[in-house]
Amino acid sequence: xxxxxxxxxxxxxxxxxxxxxxxxxxxxxxxxxxxxxxxxxxxxxxxxxxxxxxxxxxxxxxxxxxxxxxxxxxxxxxxxxxxxxxxxxxxxxxxxxxxxxxxxxxxxxxxxxxxxxxxxxxxxxxxxxxxxxxxxxxxxxxxxxxxxxxxxxxxxxxxxxxxxxxxxxxxxxxxxxxxxxxxxxxxxxxxxxxxxxxxxxxxxxxxxxxxxxxxxxxxxxxxxxxxxxxxxxxxxxxxxxxxxxxxxxxxxxxxxxxxxxxxxxxxxxxxxxxxxxxxxxxxxxxxxxxxxxxxxxxxxxxxxxxxxxxxxxxxxxxxxxxxxxxxxxxxxxxxxxxxxxxxxxxxxxxxxxxxxxxxxxxxxxxxxxxxxxxxxxxxxxxxxxxxxxxxxxxxxxxxxxxxxxxxxxxxxxx
Amino acid sequence: xxxxxxxxxxxxxxxxxxxxxxxxxxxxxxxxxxxxxxxxxxxxxxxxxxxxxxxxxxxxxxxxxxxxxxxxxxxxxxxxxxxxxxxxxxxxxxxxxxxxxxxxxxxxxxxxxxxxxxxxxxxxxxxxxxxxxxxxxxxxxxxxxxxxxxxxxxxxxxxxxxxxxxxxxxxxxxxxxxxxxxxxxxxxxxxxxxxxxxxxxxxxxxxxxxxxxxxxxxxxxxxxxxxxxxxxxxxxxxxxxxxxxxxxxxxxxxxxxxxxxxxxxxxxxxxxxxxxxxxxxxxxxxxxxxxxxxxxxxxxxxxxxxxxxxxxxxxxxxxxxxxxxxxxxxxxxxxxxxxxxxxxxxxxxxxxxxxxxxxxxxxxxxx
Numbered sequence: 001x002x003x004x005x006x007x008x009x010x011x012x013x014x015x016x017x018x019x020x021x022x023x024x025x026x027x028x029x030x031x032x033x034x035x036x037x038x039x040x041x042x043x044x045x046x047x048x049x050x051x052x053x054x055x056x057x058x059x060x061x062x063x064x065x066x067x068x069x070x071x072x073x074x075x076x077x078x079x080x081x082x083x084x085x086x087x088x089x090x091x092x093x094x095x096x097x098x099x100x101x102x103x104x105x106x107x108x109x110x111x112x113x114x115x116x117x118x119x120x121x122x123x124x125x126x127x128x129x130x131x132x133x134x135x136x137x138x139x140x141x142x143x144x145x146x147x148x149x150x151x152x153x154x155x156x157x158x159x160x161x162x163x164x165x166x167x168x169x170x171x172x173x174x175x176x177x178x179x180x181x182x183x184x185x186x187x188x189x190x191x192x193x194x195x196x197x198x199x200x201x202x203x204x205x206x207x208x209x210x211x212x213x214x215x216x217x218x219x220x221x222x223x224x225x226x227x228x229x230x231x232x233x234x235x236x237x238x239x240x241x242x243x244x245x246x247x248x249x250x251x252x253x254x255x256x257x258x259x260x261x262x263x264x265x266x267x268x269x270x271x272x273x274x275x276x277x278x279x280x281x282x283x284x285x286x287x288x289x290x291x292x293x294x295x296x297x298x299x300x301x302x303x304x305x306x307x308x309x310x311x312x313x314x315x316x317x318x319x320x321x322x323x324x325x326x327x328x329x330x331x332x333x334x335x336x337x338x339x340x341x342x343x344x345x346x347x348x349x350x351x352x353x354x355x356x357x358x359x360x361x362x363x364x365x366x367x368x369x370x371x372x373x374x375x376x377x378x379x380x381x382x383x384x385x386x387x388x389x390x391x392x393x394x395x396x397x398x399x400x401x402x403x404x405x406x407x408x409x410x411x412x413x414x
Numbered sequence: 415x416x417x418x419x420x421x422x423x424x425x426x427x428x429x430x431x432x433x434x435x436x437x438x439x440x441x442x443x444x445x446x447x448x449x450x451x452x453x454x455x456x457x458x459x460x461x462x463x464x465x466x467x468x469x470x471x472x473x474x475x476x477x478x479x480x481x482x483x484x485x486x487x488x489x490x491x492x493x494x495x496x497x498x499x500x501x502x503x504x505x506x507x508x509x510x511x512x513x514x515x516x517x518x519x520x521x522x523x524x525x526x527x528x529x530x531x532x533x534x535x536x537x538x539x540x541x542x543x544x545x546x547x548x549x550x551x552x553x554x555x556x557x558x559x560x561x562x563x564x565x566x567x568x569x570x571x572x573x574x575x576x577x578x579x580x581x582x583x584x585x586x587x588x589x590x591x592x593x594x595x596x597x598x599x600x601x602x603x604x605x606x607x608x609x610x611x612x613x614x615x616x617x618x619x620x621x622x623x624x625x626x627x628x629x630x631x632x633x634x635x636x637x638x639x640x641x642x643x644x645x646x647x648x649x650x651x652x653x654x655x656x657x658x659x660x661x662x663x664x665x666x667x668x669x670x671x672x673x674x675x676x677x678x679x680x681x682x683x684x685x686x687x688x689x690x691x692x693x694x695x696x697x698x699x700x701x702x703x704x705x706x707x708x709x710x711x712x713x714x715x716x717x718x719x720x721x722x723x724x725x726x727x728x729x730x731x732x733x734x735x736x737x738x739x740x741x742x743x744x745x746x747x748x749x750x751x752x753x754x755x756x757x758x759x760x761x762x763x764x765x766x767x768x769x770x771x772x773x774x775x776x777x778x779x780x781x
Contacts, residue, residue: 040501059581099581153501172579181427183460183469190468190488190495197518198503206505216518 006067007085007103013049014103019090022098023057032106032398045106052106052398053084060088060100062172067102069171076143077285079136080168081107081156107167109353109396110156113199117208126209126218128163130196134225135258136166137192138233139284146184148173151195159352159396161302161359189226193219232257236278241268247277254279258301260286294329297337299355306359307337336378343382348390350397361385416492416569416602418442418465422474425460425626434460436626437474442619445600447593448631449617451607453649457626458606459574465604466572467491478569489519494568496576502547502555509534509543512561519566526565533564536598556588560595571596571603577612589616610650614638622646640769644776647691647769648734653720653744655691657733658705659773662686667770670705670727672762676770684772684779689733691769694720697745697761699753704762705730707743709753719752721745726758 003019018026023042032045032052042057058066063086070083082105090098113129133155140147147154147168154170177184200215209215232253239246251261263281268274287304291297299307314332315321340361341354352360365381419442425435435457442448450458463469465476467488475484483491502511512533513526521529534540537557547555563571576592577585593616596603607613613620614634621631622645630642641647647655661668666675667688674690681688698704699721707723722742725732732741745761753759770779 062579062581151501181460181463181469183463186468186488187463187466187495194515194518195501198501198514201510201514201517202503202505205503205507205510219518 002089003087004089005085005087006064008071009084011049014085014087017046017048017055019087019101020092020098022092023055023101054081054104054106056102056104057099058102058172060086063088063100063102066171069174069176070104072176073140073143073145073168073171076145078140078143078145078168079166080171081105104169106398107156107158108398109356110158110167111396112156113152114203114208116157117203126200126213127221129157129166130218130221131225132157132160132164132166133192133196134222134229135284136168137188137222137226138229140168141180141185141188141230142233142282144177144179146175146177146180147171147188148175148191149195150188150192152199153195158300159356160300161306161356162363163302165300165302185230189223192222196222229257233259233279233282236276238274238276241273241275244275247275250277250279254282255286258286258305259284260289294326295333295337297333297355299353303353303355303359306362307355310336310358310362340378340382343386344390345386348386350395351390351393352396357390360389364389416479417444417477418448418570418602418604419477420461420465420474421477423461423464423471423476424473425457425464425469426472432626433472434626435464435623438623438628440621440628440631442602442604445602447596447603447605447616447618449605449607449613449620450623451610451613451620451649452623452629453608455625456623458608458623460626461623462572462574462604462606465491465570466493466495491570492568493570493572494563494566496563496571496573502558504546504548506546507544508539508547508550508558511547511558512539512565515562516565529565529567530561533561536564536595537561553587556591560591564595564599567601569602571601573603573605575607576605577607592616611652614650620650622649624649640778641691642778644689644691644733644771647771651693653694654734655693655769656697656743656745657689657691657771658725658730658743659687659689659733660730662688669762670703670725670760672700672704674763674765674768680770680779682779684770685774687773688779689771689773689776690763691771692763693767694744694746696764696767697743697747698764699745699747700760700762702760704760705743707745707759707761709755709757709759710742712752712755714749714752716749718746718749721747721753721759723759723761 005014007014017030023044026044030046032047044055046053046055067083067086070080073080074082084103084105086100086102088100090100092098116125116129129152133152136155137147137150149170149172154168156167156169157164158167197215197219200209200213200218203209204211204215237246237250247266254261259282261279262283265278265280267276285301287308288299288301291299291304291307297307311329311332314336315328320328337358341358344357361378361382364385365376365378368376368381368384420438420440423435423438424433426433438461440448450461452458460469464471467483467486471484475482477483478491478493506514509530513530516526516529530543531540534543537560539554539557539561542550542554547558550558577588580588589612605616617634619631619633620637622629622637624645630637630646637646637650641650644657648657662681662684663673666673667690669690706726708726709721709723711722713720713722722744724742732743734741743761771777772779
């Protein structure tokens with residue numbers, strides 16, 4: 001049977017991978033790191049033309065279905081890993097057919113939750129991860145995606161200015177609908193709650209999580225955070241016609257949680273004394289879109305918020321409030337952001353993403369200023385940060401191996 | 415353990431005119447394995463979520479045992495939704511992997527231990543309780559995952575397509591395991607699938623849904639032998655039943671050149687045309703009588719073979735095909751006497767095993 005490769009990004013180097021060998025037995029020379037994670041399937045990370053790719057061995061129909069689903073999610077601008085291709089028609093050296101492989105691109109600077117926990121955490125990280133997952137789940141649900149297997153294991157996290165942004169990794173059980181019912185959303189949340197509690201209990205059993213933390217309490221947080229965000233994004237609000245400022249207020253609140261309102265339904269009652277408003281179409285990424293428009297920088301939502309704040313400060317400090325925003329932004333980019341992020345020596349560049357580094361430097365400056373009881377210029381802050389803090393950070397550009405066990409559930413040989 | 419009763423249960427989603435589940439009535443016996451099956455959009459998953467308490471009931475009631483649970487929250491219903499996912503946690507012992515859901519539910523340690531041990535006995539996992547899942551074989555790991563659901567000892571198990579993300583081999587294996595385990599435990603189970611083979615092999619009874627409406631609820635055998643309407647006839651069985659629209663004549667119906675005797679009573683209210691259904695294994699190849707087919711494809715299976723043919727009379731179309739593609743007529747024939755591709759053959763139903771349906775309503779007319 002001929003090998004069949006479906007990919008949106010043809011790369012001849014794909015042909016050099018040992019497709020006639022079961023994924024489990026791929027030689028080290030191809031691998032980016034040792035494979036790990038809780039998975040029902042065999043997963044390996046390979047190096048290919050300077051990229052890191054995740055390869056999952058799975059039946060062909062399931063591989064194609066997941067590939068298409070991930071493409072759909074990307075098309076809908078949902079935060080999910082990028083599908084790279086499907087390789088099918090594999091035959092082993094003994095002539096026996098092998099399962100297909102689903103290939104996804106490794107998301108740069110993303111971290112599996114187990115890697116985060118094995119680093120020794122700042123207190124509260126577990127709740128920040130849950131918060132990020134709640135945002136992801138709300139976004140997916142707004143798009144009509146029922147996940148079916150919501151868990152920390154099926155999510156990747158990127159640092160986002162002190163908090164995290166979550167990305168969907170595993171769409172195997174997911175389904176897209178025109179919209180979700182309340183029952184479908186409740187079902188996903190119930191699955192999330194149980195899985196998260198199980199995952200945190202497992203971390204405790206492995207001495208990776210403070211035994212004082214209660215997994216059940218943390219896992220319930222997914223429900224409360226999700227419900228609060230869902231209500232903010234979808235609830236109908238009613239007020240008197242005299243309180244029209246509340247329309248603005250609602251939009252401002254949505255922006256504050258990172259969403260733009262693309263469509264707001266406004267209706268009045270028969271005699272026109274009451275107004276009710278309900279967001280109909282909301283779009284995540286309010287701050288990151290604004291930053292992208294102003295500077296061309298494509299960064300996380302939290303990072304964008306941080307950078308925009310610094311931009312505003314720059315504008316105030318240089319007394320440029322009356323100048324065109326785009327022009328000031330360009331100046332800030334070339335005079336502040338780029339020089340600072342370029343100060344990182346090449347050998348330390350795999351530690352943090354540039355935008356996250358910038359955020360860290362701003363934090364560091366604040367601590368320095370507090371210690372010295374005096375303003376600290378950002379140039380001095382970056383110098384000190386690169387010398388004293390950055391070298392102590394772990395490399396996070398391509399964290400794929402963590403200390404866990406792969407445990408596929410496989411059919412027993414008869 | 416308990417009975418389950420859907421009593422005129424209805425779910426209408428806001429903004430929809432048609433109910434997603436329309437006045438559903440099913441009585442499920444204590445310990446029964448009932449499969450809800452239907453194509454996508456049939457309302458099967460909605461019906462299950464209504465029972466779980468995840469979806470609001472807009473009309474009618476739902477009973478578990480003698481309790482009206484229509485307005486109870488999910489956790490007060492004593493039902494367990496079994497997830498598709500069955501990840502095992504590597505640092506936790508087998509016992510903890512099985513018992514952690516109880517810990518979430520706030521059950522005390524002694525009780526958890528007791529229930530885990532009981533479940534381990536049923537699943538042949540007793541010697542492994544203190545080990546880590548890594549030390550187990552693939553099949554044992556699967557049983558641990560099932561143990562997660564069993565220890566909750568609910569009154570009802572609810573399963574929504576639990577096998578859909580497994581590969582074919584594992585699906586067949588797990589299907590058998592779930593069915594035999596359910597029989598041993600005797601816990602009332604409602605299982606949702608779109609796969610009629612899964613439904614036929616697992617269920618004590620099957621309920622077929624379409625567009626939110628219950629089409630038939632019956633044992634797999636009854637469902638196969640006397641489908642209540644054309645939809646069920648075409649949905650249950652693989653390869654599917656042949657369904658041909660034919661004219662009514664004196665003393666029966668006209669099937670090609672042959673008149674099939676059907677009693678006047680059986681045709682009452684059927685109009686001038688009826689739909690005759692015949693399963694591939696009940697098709698007889700005759701010498702010149704009945705419906706003439708041109709053989710398109712022959713699928714050899716050894717002992718017998720499937721013949722896929724097209725009626726030579728272009729006016730005869732088979733029901734159940736989509737617009738673009740005419741549905742072939744399928745006959746199972748003796749493997750030693752197989753026609754060749756391109757041959758013309760005559761077929762007619764075995765009179766003892768044919769089905770007659772109203773051409774308009776689709777309802778069953780015969781026996």
